[in-house]
Amino acid sequence: MAPEELDLPAQQCLVATLSQHLTDTLGGPVHHLQTHLSHVLLAGGQAWKLHKALATDFADFRRLSQRVHDAQEELRLNRRLAAPLYRDLQAVLGPPGPVRLAPWPAQGALDVAVHMRAFEPDQQWDRLLQRGALSLAMIDRLAGRLVDFQRQAPVAPAWADADERVQQPLRDTLTTLGRLRPDALDGWSDWAAAEGRRLAGWRRQRSAQGCVREGHGDLHLANIAQVDGEPMPFDALAFDPALRWIDVVADLAFLRMDLAAHQRPDLAGRLLDAWLQRNGDGQALVGERAERVARALVRAKVAALRHTQTGQAADRDATDHALALARRVAQPAPPMLLITHGPSGSGKTALTEALLDQGDLVRWRSDVERKRLHGLAPSEASHSPLDGGLNDHTANAATLARLLALADAALQGGHPVLLDATFLRGADRQAARALAARHGVRYGILPFDADPALLRERLARRAAAGHDASEANAAVLARQLQDRDPLDADEQALCWRPDAVLTDAAGAPQARWTTLLAALQSAS
Structure with a gap:
């Protein structure tokens, strides 16, 4: 089978064989984790992440060239905030020889893996939060790192279709939600249209002021870990540039939404205060709430997609909870x-x-x-x-x-x-x-x-x-x-x-x- 034609079942077999190879080579157990889009193999203090050879509503990794491009972008983007974690790319070689890893690029590679330093899973922020170990000092430190990162991030070009670039991801989210959960879409299209009108001038102003930059794009609790005493955001969004060329307030809003979803408005409030005291970006607040709503709707979409794969009630409940959060944020008490x-x-x-x-x-x-x-x-x-x-x-x-x-x-x-x-x-x-x-x-x-x-x-x-x-x-x-x-x-x-x-x-x-x-x- 040609490398470009590796399909999902064939890749699944390749990953299983690679896992056995790592077991034999490193002499210890290999943990195989899966997300909606990736396989992750953990062994010997290291991690290898392979993008699944599939297509979804928002990403297409069926061809090796597509997976290579995304892996290269993932390495570049994540070295900005988590350089100690992201080492290099490695080629996955296989039949006619044994399945093994080699430095990238390599002749005849069947797949590509992002090679990382592993960290303790219990140091991810969602787990720290669950056991009451996420401190105000960590929140404060992350706010400082985020502000410094955003000041150095590249500024978005002056796109002729800038407004369309901002609004299209939300429309795509609502379209997918409408297909998967038509019962839950009541009023959201009207809300999106009204917010689009309200924020049109603000978005033009923010773009002109250089506030639209290449951000993280997926900054939630499970994508932050304490490593060497520092909060390190990892797994930045690589597959769609439109979702990471965003207003600087969007990354902040995503994490604030997630803290609220975990019933911690106090930490969400402290994060907002720490970020604002450092950068003084008062105009960001005009659109911050709308960005939180959009991120909650994205979470509902992801949970709904997962429910189509698993059929589990927990995933349907997660969709409902995310939609309820979006509605609460969109309809706050008068200030x-x-x-x-x-x-x-x-x-x-x-x-x-x-x-x-x-x-x-x-x-x-x-x-x-x-x-x-x-x-x-x-x-x-x-x-x-x-x-x-x-x-x-x-x-x-x-x-x-x-x-x-x-x-x-x-x-x-x-x-x-x-x-x-x-x-x-x-x-x-x-x-x-x-x-x-x-x-x-x-x-x-x-x-x-x-x-x-x-x-x-x-x-x-x-x-x-x-x-x-x-x-x-x-x-x-x-x-x-x-x-x-x-x-x-x-x-x-x-x-x-x-x-x-x-x-x-x-x-x-x-x-x-x-x-x-x-x-x-x-x-x-």
């Missing part, structure tokens, strides 16, 4: 705009941290955005005097304008927003309230305060630590306390306060916001 109010050191940032557990809430910190406007990292000192540098009137006005612009974009995307700033001036609070009114959303104030002596002590301790974005000192605090405009009676009626303030094991204060979190879930 709210919240602001903090209080002098530096009063606990605004620390005590609102728990609100991120809501999953969709977007927090923008004035201390971080003020420095971003001046090209400084959050922990980078500006050495600004009391009324100069980052503390002068122009800088204050620019920071407020940026916070309001960021909130505007998040509200357009259906996200509740928390603006973490002092908001000691009544005029600044009125500007935020006017923005909420323009969007027709609920507005609230989270007030904080403490004894001036305690505030001074906290600021001194924070300055000594040297890792906080805030540079407020005793002089800044004195000016704040002298010039602040107290909340009037109308504003007092808009205030939300913690249900309780607790202390964690390290002695740090933590707030419980049960009442406010319930309001965020049902805002009207």
Whole structure:
């Protein structure tokens, strides 16, 4: 049989024989795993992945040339984020000689394998999550790696059919779902058309700004592993360029969707916050929710395809769950705009941290955005005097304008927003309230305060630590306390306060916001 004509049954036999060869060569057991599109052989701390010689609605690997191209792309794409895992390509040789592996390329190869370093399966993020071992530190580290990767990724060309490239994958998903599960497609075509109109201008703007890049394309929990202490996304989408030339927010949205599917909105919220604090990409929020819905629909499609192969009830249930998640994300509670109010050191940032557990809430910190406007990292000192540098009137006005612009974009995307700033001036609070009114959303104030002596002590301790974005000192605090405009009676009626303030094991204060979190879930 010619290499180009290797069919699925013949390939299955080839893989079985290769597995025996590895057993004989390495002297240990070989584990054979299968996905919808691939065979994976694990042995001796190594892995070999072969693409199945089949065609689906979205990929065609029937010919060796097609499998070779995809394997080459897989090696290139995955070395960007998981270079320690992806070694090389190896040829699978066989009859008339024995089935064996050889360096690629090789004369007479029957198939090609992506040769990888194996990792411990229990270090995949879906398994870490199942046993409660996926930490906030890992989430934070991944966000940093993702932002760095996206900054370096190639920018998409200025395609004449760019809008069609974005919308066609979603239409294809809905077409497949409609064929497999016509009972579940009600309303989705209308939603896709409406979102296409709503986001048309945003997508053109994002493309012009270089936000459409060659991403990962399949960034979910099972495609991330802890290796050598680092989160390593692997198995990037290679078979269809249209699914990886995407807005940078799409990869983030995929992982956030998966965290929500695993009932962890708290981790989804922390991931969003960490990503935004690093890149300041507020405009991404206009379309982030729509990207999450699209990824949930893709998951429903994959589960439905799997159900046609297995007939198992679990796969039908997985389709139903993914569709239900897509509908929940597409129909969120109306957002709210919240602001903090209080002098530096009063606990605004620390005590609102728990609100991120809501999953969709977007927090923008004035201390971080003020420095971003001046090209400084959050922990980078500006050495600004009391009324100069980052503390002068122009800088204050620019920071407020940026916070309001960021909130505007998040509200357009259906996200509740928390603006973490002092908001000691009544005029600044009125500007935020006017923005909420323009969007027709609920507005609230989270007030904080403490004894001036305690505030001074906290600021001194924070300055000594040297890792906080805030540079407020005793002089800044004195000016704040002298010039602040107290909340009037109308504003007092808009205030939300913690249900309780607790202390964690390290002695740090933590707030419980049960009442406010319930309001965020049902805002009207």
